[in-house]
Amino acid sequence: MTHSLRVADWSPPYRLLTSPLKSSSDFIRLRGVRQNNLQGFDLDIPLGRYIVVTGLSGTGKSSLVFDTLHAEGQRRYVETFSAYTRQFLDLLDPPQVDSIENIRPSIAIEQTNTVKTSRSTVGTMTELTDYAKVWFSHVAECFDPTTGEKVEDDNPRTIWAKLAASHSGRAVVVAFKVSRPDKLAWAEILAGLKGQGYTRVLCERNKEGAKGTPPLESRRIDEMPAAPTPAELGAALYVVQDRLAVQPDNQARFLEAAETAMHFGRGEVHLFSDTTWEPAGHYSRGLHSPGTGRTFRAATPALFSFNSPLGACPVCRGFGRIIEIDYRLAIPDTSLSIDDGAIKCWEGKVYGESKDDLLVFARRQKIPTHVPFASLRPDQKDYVILGEPGYGKENGKTWPKHWYGIKGFFRYLESKAYKMHVRVFLSRFRA
Ligand SMILES: [Zn+2]
Numbered sequence: 001m002t003h004s005l006r007v008a009d010w011s012p013p014y015r016l017l018t019s020p021l022k023s024s025s026d027f028i029r030l031r032g033v034r035q036n037n038l039q040g041f042d043l044d045i046p047l048g049r050y051i052v053v054t055g056l057s058g059t060g061k062s063s064l065v066f067d068t069l070h071a072e073g074q075r076r077y078v079e080t081f082s083a084y085t086r087q088f089l090d091l092l093d094p095p096q097v098d099s100i101e102n103i104r105p106s107i108a109i110e111q112t113n114t115v116k117t118s119r120s121t122v123g124t125m126t127e128l129t130d131y132a133k134v135w136f137s138h139v140a141e142c143f144d145p146t147t148g149e150k151v152e153d154d155n156p157r158t159i160w161a162k163l164a165a166s167h168s169g170r171a172v173v174v175a176f177k178v179s180r181p182d183k184l185a186w187a188e189i190l191a192g193l194k195g196q197g198y199t200r201v202l203c204e205r206n207k208e209g210a211k212g213t214p215p216l217e218s219r220r221i222d223e224m225p226a227a228p229t230p231a232e233l234g235a236a237l238y239v240v241q242d243r244l245a246v247q248p249d250n251q252a253r254f255l256e257a258a259e260t261a262m263h264f265g266r267g268e269v270h271l272f273s274d275t276t277w278e279p280a281g282h283y284s285r286g287l288h289s290p291g292t293g294r295t296f297r298a299a300t301p302a303l304f305s306f307n308s309p310l311g312a313c314p315v316c317r318g319f320g321r322i323i324e325i326d327y328r329l330a331i332p333d334t335s336l337s338i339d340d341g342a343i344k345c346w347e348g349k350v351y352g353e354s355k356d357d358l359l360v361f362a363r364r365q366k367i368p369t370h371v372p373f374a375s376l377r378p379d380q381k382d383y384v385i386l387g388e389p390g391y392g393k394e395n396g397k398t399w400p401k402h403w404y405g406i407k408g409f410f411r412y413l414e415s416k417a418y419k420m421h422v423r424v425f426l427s428r429f430r431a
Helices: 061-078 128-139 156-166 186-195 248-264 352-364 378-386 405-414 420-427
Strands: 006-009 015-017 027-033 041-046 051-054 099-101 171-179 200-204 216-220 236-245 268-273 279-284
Touching: 027 061, 051 061, 156 248, 156 268, 156 279, 171 248, 236 248, 248 268, 352 378, 378 405, 405 420
Parallel strands: none
Antiparallel strands: 006 051, 015 041, 027 041, 027 099, 171 236, 171 268, 200 216, 200 236, 268 279
16 A cells, blocks of 8 residues: 555454455455555455544545445445336446455445534434334334233234144134123124024123133023023123134134124134133234223334424424523522522522522421532422422412422423513523
8 A cells, every 4th residue: 555544443453454364254355445546455344343434635535435335335235126126226336346245235425515404314314214214113012101011913814823822733712702782682682693693602601709700601692591681691792703723724714713703893802712711812903902901003104203293202303402491500500508699590680589489498398598509418409499399280289388499480481481581581591
């Protein structure tokens, strides 16, 4: 090498080679790089690290990074697309180089002075976030935040896969639940089921002395009393759609039975053991939590984009920044005591009454006002700054009986921000 191109890494090893290197998959291996003014050197660049290429203007940094590494990375990535797709893509010229091994698909962002919105990031400029949100929406799993249970959107195929894992070789009953509406008698419902060709139901054996879920029994519809009383039949029963063994040749039959059961069961299907009628699974379409019944929105790409109102952080709305009161500006010098003016925003004439309020409440709480603010206990500082827990939210927690804190003071002021002098005052404490 005749020019001073330097490849720097946060930690060794980087290797600018003078002799052949032993085979290694931990490096991008460049051999005989001759792109533009580069003069035929070999270079190994470690994978999985931040690499910085520095050097004087004209030494070949761009020739190495953009015209060699990126050109080859992009070229090989584009080769994975069909010929049809490739014709729509801009292709870079292949680099002048003897060989390149272990190259990765690459993304290049050039140094430009394009106008960026405040939400633009490396991810948005490279369109990487566009891929990520589509990918995430496909691999996302839903968990009920209350119970921590996984919430799944089931269909007959996913249920079959789970059943094949848990009940392989055993017989199960596929059923759907029917609850009796207030205005309908069981007699009519049973007649209707019979008319549709159903012959068997699972119902609660008896209601007395049963703890938890009562055991079920299987009954033929035509052997049941013509008009069962509430004592004979509870609020719900399970209609047997099919009974079959969980084995590969029964898959199609199961899928059909589960599909029908879900149709009549309003998106839900119940499975039971064929011998004991013990529950063997309860599945539903849609993201319904089995524990709490809460329904969740399906994962869509928009949920994973901070540029979408759906996916944006509700506090900063995706900007990553918020403007709010900075209490360090309200109490800039914590070596002062409250008496000596630690709470700066209350030292002027206008809001001095708040300092008087604080002195009253501090006395009640036995918070010393003559010692440096910094020396107060954390809970005492919190009391001064945040006010009483729940102030202004719970009924009755209002001034003058309760302490509003610096937080409550600013919240009050923000409600008066239509006044010019209030806005000017607030701006001094915002960050
Ligand atoms: Zn945020």
